[in-house]
Amino acid sequence: MGYVDEIIERAIAKNPGEPEFIQAVKEVLTSLRPVVDANEDLYRKEALLERLIEPDRQFKFRVPWVDDKGQVQVNVGYRVQFNNSIGPYKGGLRLHPSVNIGIIKFLGFEQIFKNSLTSLPIGGGKGGSDFDPKGKSDREVMAFCQSFMTELCKYIGADVDVPAGDIGTGAREIGYMYGQYKRIRGMYEGVLTGKGLSYGGSLVRTEATGYGLLYLTDEMLKCNGIDIAGKTVCISGSGNVAIYATQKAQQLGAKVVTLSDSTGWVYDPDGIDLDAIKEIKEVKRARLTEYRNYRPNSEYYEGRGVWTVKCDIALPCATQNELSLEDAKVLVANGCKAVAEGANMPTTLEATEYLQENGVLFAPGKAANAGGVATSALEMSQNSERLSWSFEEVDAKLKSIMVNIFHNMDDASKRYGFEGNYVVGANIAGFEKVASAMIAQGVC
Known part of the structure; x- marks a missing residue:
């Protein structure tokens, strides 16, 4: 063994x-x-x-x-x-x-x-x-x-x-x-991150995970000859990550058509109305059932089903193990080109393997949703220096970090003969640095 x-x-x-x-x-x-x-x-x-x-x-x-x-x-x-x-x-x-x-x-x-x-x-x-x-x-x-x-x-x-x-x-x-x-x-001291802007918080922290997800997804698509503009995107969840992933996807020219919460999901063939979602979720703290009050042409469904909608890109942004093998089969049958995880381990192992075997580009959460913790680390830096950076400064640093993450996992996958397998690439790229530090520091 x-x-x-x-x-x-x-x-x-x-x-x-x-x-x-x-x-x-x-x-x-x-x-x-x-x-x-x-x-x-x-x-x-x-x-x-x-x-x-x-x-x-x-x-x-x-x-x-x-x-x-x-x-x-x-x-x-x-x-x-x-x-x-x-x-x-x-x-x-x-x-x-x-x-x-x-x-x-x-x-x-x-x-x-x-x-x-x-x-x-x-x-x-x-x-x-x-x-x-x-x-x-x-x-x-x-x-x-x-x-x-x-x-x-x-x-x-x-x-x-x-x-x-x-x-x-x-x-x-x-x-x-x-x-x-x-x-x-x-x-x-900077002992917590995600703080309010008036007491040491960082600009872009709210948007960071969703924005970072799209920066990495966009880079992955570009490096595989695909333009995100004009593509149809399905997103699960309707919290912070999903909302700002939707916003950045729209800014990049894609059309987001689904969001979900713990009770059901909405499909808007004309594209999600982000202002309506923000009012429902961030102001009213209500359920997505209210979305039809803002967009009468949209459809609301109880339970699961986001991944049944035909899309080019799927971004699971809700919770662990939400995208099953059956969901993966539907995505492949509908011609999905890429899946990038906005949540932590939202895709089952069987689903991940099926997507990869069928040529779907797959970015694991430890890489794709690292934008939040990256910006938290930038908040720590600002706290240590007693500085506050502009939105543009932090956003530029975030984009650079996410682009570099993609290339680091891409390079690692190629080095070990697994080109295109970004799960292997991400794990190896993350592991090598930690392993080297652990060995250098002795038994501790």
């Missing part, structure tokens, strides 16, 4: 009941097989893969808070610090009822390679809670965030671990958490 297979078996045995984490380990290590096989003696001696799949540390803690009726509620908080060989731990805080330790570990593991791909000095980590901010008052959200940060603040710092936003954690939540951190620690 080879080294990669041994470590996958060990991960399965040691992490029962954590399917998302096991899926991520399998996907990454399997695609790393060429570079691991070429360096097996060294990596075995250093127990490199064993150290790579085991977090440096993980925290689980109780989060008690009081709701508006005076009732005490209790949630569970998590922070997994996975690997800091190239910089302080960096990764978002997810607030969603589905959060558990397996999901946080999967996200933190993926974050190692995503952060490495940015070429910025940031390591991999992730955190969150099973708290659901939906339907809660501002006071209830503040009560939760203050309690959550009262415990989390013991383990983070500007040069130690720098959390950010994620699903359920927007500017409001980051503000409440930052205020509590500052109050307890008595320090004004």
